[in-house]
Amino acid sequence: MKNRFVKWLSLPYVIWAIGFIIIPLIMVFYYGLTDKSGHLTFYNVANITLPVHFKALIIALLLSLISTVICLLLSYPLAMILANMNSSGNNKLMILVFVLPMWMNFLLRTLAWQTLLENEGVINTILTFLHLPTLKIINTPYAIVFGMIYNFLPFMVLPIYNVLCKIDKNLLNAARDLGANEVQTFFKVTLPLSIPGIISGITMVFVPALTTFVISDLLGGSKILLIGNVIEQEFTLNSNWHLGSGLSIVLMLFIIISMIATAIFDKDGEGSAL
């Protein structure tokens, strides 16, 4: 009786999933695998091998990979500090400070960085005032990587923090009892136990970074074409939905690969629970 009622509660989500996830996905596959006259074709998917598209894919992979690695290197120590503060109770405030930027619109934050990084922007004005050399990174790949790291860093910190908090302190004490030093404890106990969080953090940074087109448009001055930009332009400018969908399918492959990786390493879904 109770069970049946609970089942009905999932109805809104089921409707949501069908309407906004399944049906759109079917449409992407339909458009991606047909041509303008509606015949089945792999032409759109195979188009990824064109130098124009392939290059955009490689650059997107490269930039998102760099961002993911830097995010990880920055996030892990931070997550450890936050997790260690757990006992003292100060960490609530720290996490709030950290999540605060996410209360603002993503587009607005990226536009703000454009204003900050511009040649005559806020940062350079201050640097010039202090007679320091100016920063010339706007409209370069560096600015794109910077934007990716800034925007997606919280998605790396939170799952790692989450996993680190759950590690039983007794395990660490046991390691010390058995004669392990700090470094050994970290590599033998903490790091292996935090892998689920690392993996879901990597997925949550890598996937949006790979598909972004806004960051490269605003911070890259539209001079560097990522695969996300190519797809966006096929839809908005060239009104070629078939090619756009075909390239999206290719991109989905990479996302599926990273999701499989998550599933293998993060069996309990520990890391993904924020």
Next chain:
Amino acid sequence: MKKLFLFALFATVTMLPMFGCSKTYENGEVYVYNWGEYIDPDTIKMFEEECHIKVIYDEFETNEMMYPKVEAGAVSYDVVCPSDYMIKKMIDNDMLAELDWNNIPNSKNIGAQYYETSKEFDPENKYSVPYCWGTVGILYNKTMVDEPITKWEQLWDPKYKNQILMQNSVRDAFMVALKKNGYSMNTTNIDELQIAKQDLLNQKPLVQAYVVDQVRDKMIGNEAAIGVIYSGEAIYTQRENENLVYVIPEEGTNVWIDSWVVLKNAKNKENAEKFINFMCKPEIALKNFEFITYSTPNDAAKELIEDDDIRNSEIAFPDLTKYNNLETYVYLGEDGDELYNSLWKEVKSE
């Protein structure tokens, strides 16, 4: 920032009628689809009050973004304001309704020469009423360049490396390169287009960024020395930064017209014509001109401009007979569009 503020203001203004209970719209509604920041929001309110018609107003950024939305018909718009070549495309694809000129008596305020130019894309003047027109030219900051800029060719001068802002749209970018080489900007000759493409590739290392609306803000903020810009934006930028100069390059350029059209499947055709008629009133056209600073084809409105400098401005109302090789964009057909798009993608991905 100003842009954001305007947007917020505009959103508030358009939302307001929803909360006012005293207002009634016994004459129904009209769906309008126009360029971003291309109207004085007050004029919409005035129209609603005078004609008792509710205006549902949406904005687009480029012709190419507008077209698929109108074609898909997800929202059935009544009035749209596309540019010349896009109007031709819409006529060719049977998307526009013939206007009943008896319902738009104010259309007589529009200068005859603009109807004449319109014939390039609307041969019998059956579908469109000109709303704004202008040229595409170079805006430069005279404190940041050594000599006056007069030619497109100077956008390839290595000394302006990282100081150049190009338009991030296919036709405008290719127009610059084609005109530089003395070709027609409507060419579909593959050899000419390859040369233009190669030029754009050569120019890419010198370009600071490819942008659309941001040229304005970046030029005002001294971010770049030279930018390709629409004449309508030039007057506004000069008000904000007096060092900026607008020129129509010697090699010729694009003269464009944006016109009101009514869609064939419009549910409110009568209201749509009332809306167009209202926008052609001299005092309303003047209000819009002062707000958006794009040249108005409304001669009666031009007469009402009080500031002599503006009325005789070479930017707002240039004497086109003084310039050579002026052209209007022509719709190139699906194959032509595809050719341009694929070449442009090669430029952008390099």
